[in-house]
Ligand SMILES: Nc1nc2c(c(=O)[nH]1)N[C@H]1C(S)=C(S)[C@@H](COP(=O)(O)OP(=O)(O)OC[C@H]3O[C@@H](n4cnc5c(N)ncnc54)[C@H](O)[C@@H]3O)O[C@H]1N2
């Protein structure tokens with residue numbers, strides 16, 4: 052297998068032939084973070100009628116500057132009657148504009164005396180009016196297929212009276228932690244053992260990327276157990292993810308097991324951290340009898356970075372969500388110096404948004420075993436292979452605070 056594949060090559064290989072999962076119905080109260088399987092068209096104009104943007108008085112603009120009798124009181128949720136010229140109506144924010152009125156004056160600008168009110172001069176037509184259909188026109192596309200249902204999108208759906216939408220099924224993930232040394236929190240720690248950081252970290256990221264982790268297992272460092280558990284995982288999941296056991300030592304059984312059961316598409320990337328990352332396919336329950344396999348290196352930082360670079364776009368492809376295909380990128384000034392070798396380095400940085408631009412501060416220890424370099428990281432600064440960076444140089448940063 053060729054040496055050190057570029058990240059972009061690996062990403063194309065991973066996404067090649069991946070189609071969105073089936074659509075299913077979801078109640079909007081339970082659809083937060085889901086992805087629309089089809090476009091939603093507006094049924095209603097929003098707002099559905101001309102209404103007032105202020106508490107005040109509705110009038111015809113030609114009657115500005117005069118004392119006007121106050122004829123009706125229009126609260127939000129109540130209907131308005133026609134307004135004769137030379138009169139005004141008391142109106143409240145959200146109240147329906149009466150036929151005959153074409154503007155609203157806020158009450159702070161009005162002098163009231165008994166049943167009449169004096170309007171200021173020169174009130175423009177349309178002032179403080181929210182016209183029917185200003186936000187949404189009935190029949191227009193409200194949300195495109197592939198939209199992720201965030202707070203604003205859910206509010207927009209509710210504004211149409213919609214209670215259910217068609218969304219993509221959540222990808223089902225099996226997450227296997229390999230290594231005889233790995234112990235779950237809650238168990239006593241023996242000599243040479245460490246607690247499993249990768250499982251909760253990756254479960255959290257996968258849920259954030261819209262997936263369900265349906266199976267987790269600890270895989271001992273032996274070939275038969277690795278094969279057996281990989282085979283079992285491929286039957287229940289759309290994607291099987293392992294951590295550890297993909298490097299070159301004789302205790303690394305994952306690649307061999309993938310080759311024995313299915314096929315290895317790619318191994319060893321020009322990626323730091325994450326060089327031994329492996330991609331492949333297993334026979335299983337996925338589309339056309341194939342389940343995708345992603346073997347993340349065991350070092351927690353390699354898993355963390357690998358999840359953002361590979362698992363997020365893969366979940367995006369399964370969810371039919373183009374926005375998840377790449378991370379938002381921004382340019383920042385490096386507050387650090389570094390040099391890279393043959394691998395592209397994804398340095399964990401915090402970003403300072405100052406008056407004179409954005410500054411990227413790298414965590415001091417960028418070793419792939421140092422998970423504290425991911426805690427509080429805002430972005431990954433991408434340093435190309437064989438490059439050097441001096442303080443003040445522009446660096447491209449991938450924003451990690453995105454959904
Ligand atoms: N001779 C070579 N050795 C190594 C190479 C190499 O090219 N030649 N590559 C190194 C690189 S780079 C990486 S990255 C690691 C990845 O190796 P594996 O994917 O086989 O991972 P393991 O050896 O199983 O584990 C690595 C490290 O991470 C710890 N680990 C594993 N799982 C977890 C977990 N769930 N939670 C917390 N920590 C975990 C594990 O104990 C090891 O310390 O290989 C290098 N070696």
Ligand code: MOO
Pocket residue numbers: 322323324325326327348350352353419420
């Ligand atoms: O590629 Mo490894 O994650 O550098 O240590």
